[in-house]
Amino acid sequence: MPHTEALLLPLSLIGIIAASMTAALAAGRRSMDWVGVVLLGSITALGGGSTRDILLGNYPLAWVREPYLLGVTTIAALSTIAFAGGIHRFRHLFLVLDAIGLVVFTIQGCDVALKTGQPLAVVIVAGMISGSVGGVLRDVLCNDVPLLFRSELYASVAIVTGLTYVGGLTLGVSPDVVTLVALAVGLTFRLLAIRFRWEMPKFVYDRD
Amino acid sequence: MPHTEALLLPLSLIGIIAASMTAALAAGRRSMDWVGVVLLGSITALGGGSTRDILLGNYPLAWVREPYLLGVTTIAALSTIAFAGGIHRFRHLFLVLDAIGLVVFTIQGCDVALKTGQPLAVVIVAGMISGSVGGVLRDVLCNDVPLLFRSELYASVAIVTGLTYVGGLTLGVSPDVVTLVALAVGLTFRLLAIRFRWEMPKFVYDRD
Amino acid sequence: MPHTEALLLPLSLIGIIAASMTAALAAGRRSMDWVGVVLLGSITALGGGSTRDILLGNYPLAWVREPYLLGVTTIAALSTIAFAGGIHRFRHLFLVLDAIGLVVFTIQGCDVALKTGQPLAVVIVAGMISGSVGGVLRDVLCNDVPLLFRSELYASVAIVTGLTYVGGLTLGVSPDVVTLVALAVGLTFRLLAIRFRWEMPKFVYDRD
Structure with a gap:
């Protein structure tokens, strides 16, 4: 196993756990039953x-x-039910874990597309899909307009992470270094975006 | 054709017809047009x-x-429009037909996964997806939070049915017998759940 | 490149641009951010x-x-933001471009299914899916009940277009001629449906 995979695997598990737990909280806000929470x-x-x-x-x-x-997603979702009473105290931690997930999923998505020889634009899109479609499915199943389309620079972080990763590889930088740099860039961008409430400009169209 | 398939095929057609008809009623509650009902x-x-x-x-x-x-789903949906006036008299029958569909689709889903050599957890998940995702698509397209996530033990029945089926096969019981037992177990569980309004505990989380 | 493809390619690009722009307006009605509009x-x-x-x-x-x-869909969506102020003046043009998209996508969808040797019903369904699922995804992501299910003969136009196209090919008419006839039939049907507000009958069911 190359160094980068040894790094990405545990980080992607953290991302999977964080995604399942935040989705479980969304399920709880809709009063779903335990099976619904796990699903x-x-x-x-x-x-x-x-x-x-x-x-x-x-x-x-x-x-x-x-x-x-x-099993990992099931246990993460059920733990959220068990520890729901105190979980709000860790919400800043969750934001960091969720950001790790976004960035790691994006890098892994780019990797999958690179290995199957896709063109550059498809590699970036594959990274963005990996990082952000899970949240879109969550929002659609909760009957909300997906957050991805409205705020939070989620997709933008995925695009910047993907461009950094693919750009570094194209320049011949070693995969280990590129992975670390892309992780750092994406994570920093995401956390700054949360901290300073950065937002994309909105498109408001109110004619019929 | 083995005995079990001779049994499952007509039962799965019953399930398909029942699913199309109950979806057609959901479409009627949303005043969809005839094409929408069929779709x-x-x-x-x-x-x-x-x-x-x-x-x-x-x-x-x-x-x-x-x-x-x-053709089967189209005719079932159009028949629902034609006979809508009297259909509520058969709503208990529909619950039974729908339960047959859930259990048969689950067994067929497990079978497909078994034939492609999937690991046990994937076999059970494949059964659950076959049995319950149709209703999720119906609810999303009707702009509802999927019932699957909120009530009725739908997914639980699929899991119990799948475990019975796969467990029986693993123990070396003949496929015909296992199919009948899984059908009986799943159907009984589902109908008891409806009759006695069994529900999974809900996870209610109301912090922001 | 056969003549028909030389005709369908630019028309399908028109359809793609029109679909992206009308979706961008839908995004604007939901106040999505620029990335959401492009997505x-x-x-x-x-x-x-x-x-x-x-x-x-x-x-x-x-x-x-x-x-x-x-790149085409991205530029089309961003142009919609840039020119939103005056775009309502072209709404009749948009209806025509959107109709072209529906009909061309349908013909292309039938073609793909024909080339992979599908049976007739699957060819028609493949055409209908190509022509109309994009709008369904747009409506689900905007948290609306899909228009396709409620009005506008969208799916009906796709079915008539597909039947004309496949029927002509089956009768041995040259592909170029069949394509033009199917385009004309589909486009005329769609524009008449819009002009005279043709609607399918609705199925209204209000029992529980």
Whole structure:
């Protein structure tokens, strides 16, 4: 296992756990039952990578190949129910873990597309899909307009992370270094965006 | 054709018809037009199996291989429009037919995953997806939070049915017997759940 | 390149641009941010063909093979933001461009299914999916009940276009002629439907 994978695997597990837990809280706000909580957590945590792989025809999907991931998302969602009383005290931690997930999923998504020889634009899109579609599925299943489309620079962070990663590789920098730099850039951008409430300009159109 | 398939095929057609008809009623509650009724019926009846096959990369999909299924769902949906005036008298029958669909789709979903050599957890998930995703698509397209996530033990019945089926096969019981037992267990569980209004505990989280 | 493809390619680009721009306006009505506008435009414009190809297992998807399409949808969506102030003056033009998109996507969808040797019903369904699923995705992501299910003969136009196209080919008419006839039939039907507010009858069911 190359160094970068040894780094990305635990970070991506952190991202999967964080995604399942934040989705479980969203399920709780809708008073879903325990099975609904587990399903929403699992779909949110694994849906981005699955969508990417379906769009690229890249089979088998990660959770089919590594079913223990289903156990990870299930336990993360159920733990959220168990510890719901105190979980708000860790909400800043969650934002950091969620940011780690976004950035790591994006890098992994770029990697998958690079390995199947996709053109550059598709690599960036594959990274963005991996990082952000899970949250879109969560919001659609909760009957909300996806946050991705409205705020928070989520997609922008994925694009910048992907460009940094692919740009570094194209310049011949070693994969280990590029991965660390892309992680740092993406994470910094995301956390600054949260801290200073950066937002994209909105497009407001109110004619019929 | 083995005995079990001779049993499952007509039962799965019953399930497809019941799913298309209940979706057509949901479409009528939203005042959809006739084409919308047919589309919603077809997507609901065939969407679970199609989603499973897309996730597993199992092509061609059932309705592509057997397009007569599209005729079945279309006729079922249009019949619902024609007989809407008296259909509420049969709502108990519908609950039974719908339960048959849930259990049969689940068994078929497990079978597909078993034939492609998936690990146990994926087999159970494939069964659950086959049995319940059609209703999720119906609810999302009707702009509701999916019932699956909120009540009715739908997913739980699929899991118990799948575990019974796979467990029996693993113990070496003949497929015909296992199929009948899984059908009986799943159907009984579902009908008892409806009769006695069993529900999973809910997770209610109301902090921001 | 045969004559028909030389005709369909520019028309399909017009359809893609029109779909991305009308989706961008829908995004503006929801006050989405600029990234959301681009994402919704791209998903709407490319989602129908992608869904068809995923259902048929027809890889790679068009925008993976021809990533310049992502540039087309992005520029179309951003132009909509730039010119939003005056765009309502062209709304009749948009209806025509959107109708061209519907009809051309339908013909292309039928073609893809014919080339992979699908049975007739699947060819028609593939055409309908190509022509209309993009709008369904747009409406679901905007948290609306899809227009497709409620009004406007959108799906009906796709079915008539598909039947004309496949019927002509089956009768041995030259592909160039059949394409032009199907385009004319579909476009005329759609524009008459808009002009005279033709609607399918609705199914209204208000029991519980």
